[in-house]
């Protein structure tokens with residue numbers, strides 16, 4: 001009897017664990033699929049058209065101004081002239097405005113760890129960090145974001 005009650009208790013606990021709502025973290029690799037359409041699957045980009053997501057990304061990810069720039073590139077878009085990896089770019093990246101804060105953090109973290117593999121150590125973005133930067137930059141145009149590039153540690 002005691003064993004049965006115990007088994008029942010364990011069963012109920014397991015069921016509760018299974019049925020509790022789980023706030024699944026967004027899948028940065030899956031979200032990167034939309035970035036890959038332009039920046040390519042490996043992040044190598046297309047010289048002069050779509051910049052690489054490589055060492056420059058990690059350099060910018062290591063300063064406050066750079067982290068603000070990287071976040072705003074995704075939430076507001078970016079339009080140069082900018083130089084990445086020593087090459088000039090003067091196109092337009094459309095804002096990825098449908099991504100929520102957690103998704104922006106997830107895709108930046110995917111790029112920082114799986115796509116950009118050289119450069120300084122990568123410090124992950126948190127959802128709250130993205131939320132603050134997005135709110136602060138809500139009035140910026142893609143051109144405005146482009147002007148932040150140099151001070152963000154871009155070349």
Ligand code: HEC
Pocket residue numbers: 031032034035036037038039049050051052053056057070073074078079080081082083084089090091092093094096107108111146149154
């Ligand atoms: C429709 C094409 C397109 C898509 C989709 C796109 N980008 Fe871009 N991205 C660009 C272009 C073009 C530029 C450079 C803008 C310029 O030429 O001035 C750029 C610039 C950037 C930069 C700035 C690089 C630097 O060193 O200054 C980052 C970071 C970036 N994109 C990340 C992303 C991420 C992350 C995604 C997916 C969430 C994404 N992009 C989706 C086209 C795109």
